[in-house]
Amino acid sequence: MEIVYKKLVELIPYVNNPRNNEAAVDKVASSIQEFGFKVPIIVDSQNVIIAGHTRFKASKKLGLQEVPCIVSDDLTEAQVKAFRIADNKVSELATWDEELLSLELEQLAEMGYDLELTGVEMDELGELLEDEEDEQEEDKYTSKIDVPQYEITGECPSLDELVDGEKTDELIKAIQNSNVSEKEKAFLIKAATRHYVFDYAKIAEYYAHADEEMQALMEDSALVIIDYADAIRNGYTNLYLDVSEMCEEDSHEG
Incomplete structure (x- = not known):
């Protein structure tokens, strides 16, 4: 397959070209400026364009x-005629792996590269990079945590054994015996529940x-964590980390 250079004025756009490519001309022109003319225009023996009308318009620009x-x-x-259609339609069948695309864009951004030259629209760039940041933020927490296994290891404890409410009970009693307003009592009683020890x-x-x-219901109450994606969405991750540290301390002391 031989590549030949032809004068732009010699090329003839196909009069019935069904592809509306005006919106892509500027981006293709930027691509040619940045990367060079890497994909030749395909013409017939009469110099009528078979494939490459957008590159032709970008070259004129x-x-x-x-x-x-x-x-x-x-x-x-x-x-x-069939190739003119297939050249455009076949490429439409391909889809993007957005996770890998986000990773590539993230790496280009770190290199200081102008991401607009990739042809990705600015709105889409923002969404892709935001998704990548969200995944990295999620991984920052979940990658450090082993999935807990809740299995029966002994007798079932009573509900009274699950929580120590002595401090809370003392506070509530003091609040109820105080001379503050009823609204203030209600507020302080809610605050006192923070002193339950699980x-x-x-x-x-x-x-x-x-x-x-x-x-x-225990999962929804953040007493146990089963799904870390749900845990992060519901704001339970820090609680679990605290609980893990407490359990580790208890095991060392035991």
Whole structure:
């Protein structure tokens, strides 16, 4: 396959070209400026363009005098018509792996490269890079955590064993006996509940013994973590990390 250079004025756009390519001309022109003319225009023996109308228009915009071409004189008239359509339609069947695309764009951004030269629209660039940042933020937490296994290891503890409410009970009693307003009492009582101390080792054991409905409610209450994606969305990750540290300290002390 021979590449020949032809004067731009010699090339003839196909009069019935069904592809509307005006929106792509500027980006193709930028691509040619940045990378060079890497994909030749395909013409027939009469210099009528078979494929490459957008590159032709971009070349005119850039003021190029000559462009690389491939003369395809081995196709029938029917094949030429079919190829004009196939050249555009077949590429539409391909899809993007957005995770890998985001990774490539992220690496280009780190290199200081102008991402607009990739042809990706600015709105799409923002979404792709934001998705990549979100995944990295999620990985920052989840990659450090082993998935817990809640299995029965002993007898089921009673509900009273799961939480120590002594401090809370003392505070509530003091609040109720105080002379503050009823609204202030209600507020302080809510604040006092922060002093409940949960025994997460026993909670895990209770969870393993519980029925499905109770398990689901315990998960929603952040007493146990099953799905880290849900945990992050619901703001439970920091709680779990604190719980893990507490359990580790208990195991070392034991």
